Amino acid sequence: MSLPCTAKAGKQPPKEIIAYQLHGNCYLNITWHCTLRCAFCPKYHGEWVVQGYDLRLLREPEVDEIIRAIGDPTAYKQIVFCGLGEPTLRLDTLLEVARQLKTTQPSTQIRINTDGLANLVYGEDVTPRLAGLIDELSVSMNAQNEALYIQHCRPKREGAFEAMLDFAALANKHVSTLNLTAIEGLEGVDIVACEKLCQQRGLNFRRRVLDIVG
Template sequence: MSNNNTVAYKLGNSLYLNVTNRCSNDCVFCIKKTNKGIGYDLTLSEEPSLQSLLNAVGDPLGYDEIVFCGYGEPLTRIELVIAASKELKRLGAKSIRINTNGQANLIHGKNVVPELAGLVDVVSISLNAQNATAYGELSQPLKVNPEEAFEAVLEFARECKKHIPRVVLSVVKWPGVDIAACGRIADDLGVDFRVREYMGNG
């Protein structure tokens, strides 16, 4: 366990915020399972407060986008994400994105998506798989069975489509993932689709 506490890190002209290591999944390809999947050690010795997060960002005008991401599910800390987004927007942030596993409504036991409306410009949801069976094998949800988790992800995407300007479903190229079938799910939902290369081979 590292004592590193990287809260913000830059990739291209985007600033990524690492707010928690907690997650409701245990994906087989999670960068948590590798040493240096993206070149930064994102193990948090403690979760950042709102103020320390804002301090780590500094002036948001210097970035094309601010992304809540990290070694865990950022919407585990939805209150922090909302408070930080409000302040970053007030300071002129051009675009705010959340990279999420799509289980926030399961985690919080209610529909939280409307709370993100007007603050978040892009939500990128890890679909990961074409059906609940494959989702269970790849994402290994910790709190509910794969069917419930997969349906919750789809429902989250439908809700985001109502409230967020841009919604993306993403998959990682991985054995057993039917990319074409995942793309059809995105099409049916009327959202964008992105295929990612596995990054965790450090």
């Protein structure tokens, strides 16, 4: 059964949290599958509770369940696809949810927090499909070079670091806001170097804090 986005952190963790509240936003947890196996990811340390929410799913929710779990989208600053899995691995479902939200409430602001590997996974440029449906992307860059990226993110596919940067450059044409992000304090990660690499590619950068969903 889907749960309302009004689930509050710190209470008895309900089962199958599809939607959860943080920072005045409604976050959507639609899959546990990932293209990365990040060494810093809580789920790879047996921990599925993030900021008071148990994000373990027993199955992937359908479009209507996700819409029901959101409730009233006007109650939130943003609807954010971000759980303990990569949301673009369910791109069709994600975009259909976004389409329905934009149709019923065009002012709804929608963001995806992503690993930026959708083009690598699907073998084509999917970024034009985001146009008009997704307002903002937060792309996990996580390192200033491929060696460090592999060390921390342990991608399942080759060429992931460059693919992520290429995705960001392409997607930047189709959304209003795109930020690449890296986590402050990860071994060897140079936040200034990450920012510089983004600047060289004409992309925005934002630093993140480990275990804080943003």
